[in-house]
Amino acid sequence: MSGPAVAPHEVWQTLYPPGTFPQGGAGEYDTVYPGTLPDGRQIALPIRELPDSGGTRAVASLIVHQAAFEVEDALTAVMAERLASFAPDVIVAVPSLGITLGQAVARRLGHTRMVALGTTRKFWYDGALSEPSSSISSRGSPKTLYIDPRMLPVLHGRRIAVVDDVVSTGSSFGAVLRLLAKAGLAPVALAVAMAQTERWRDLPELRAPVVSAFATPGLVRAPSGRWTAEATPER
Numbered sequence: 001m002s003g004p005a006v007a008p009h010e011v012w013q014t015l016y017p018p019g020t021f022p023q024g025g026a027g028e029y030d031t032v033y034p035g036t037l038p039d040g041r042q043i044a045l046p047i048r049e050l051p052d053s054g055g056t057r058a059v060a061s062l063i064v065h066q067a068a069f070e071v072e073d074a075l076t077a078v079m080a081e082r083l084a085s086f087a088p089d090v091i092v093a094v095p096s097l098g099i100t101l102g103q104a105v106a107r108r109l110g111h112t113r114m115v116a117l118g119t120t121r122k123f124w125y126d127g128a129l130s131e132p133s134s135s136i137s138s139r140g141s142p143k144t145l146y147i148d149p150r151m152l153p154v155l156h157g158r159r160i161a162v163v164d165d166v167v168s169t170g171s172s173f174g175a176v177l178r179l180l181a182k183a184g185l186a187p188v189a190l191a192v193a194m195a196q197t198e199r200w201r202d203l204p205e206l207r208a209p210v211v212s213a214f215a216t217p218g219l220v221r222a223p224s225g226r227w228t229a230e231a232t233p234e235r
Contacts, residue, residue, distance in 0.1 A: 029047060092160055
């Protein structure tokens, strides 16, 4: 059993009661996989087949700015709670989907502002404070990350936490960390709504803890033709 049917326009819209969908290795899945929050509530995530996998591998997808507000609120509540123990002074948000989350997390932590990275170079930006970036969902459309140099006084000497929507391969996280390092900055923690698979854990630039509202495994095609969670590699 894979849980109730969810239409494509209904994903990310409902906080389902605990146990609505089987979790992890407990079942096979057709079109959605559940993200499960710490209190057991679940979010239906569409399954996206990975390009160049020959139809054998997939991941669960989260697009935060298409989610219901109550789902966004639930995610940012968990993220803020898990970041609170690191006592960050300022949130650095990663564009584009991390900015929505970063604003909400900063507010929940009692901050009066946050600092957003950018992907468009303003004429006053310094090219030395930039870093190329790509992600699992945008391999064919790489972008460049920038720090507004006017924000450096807000960041230097402060406890920084980075907020983004998803970490998967770690490639975009690596770009963020390299960019911050160019500015002489290192975060005390990083927070995401969803930790997708385990591949990001091998990111060489990663020195700070990563917290998430929930985690999802990679998915592989089962003999039935449906999807099932891939085995977690030993570490």
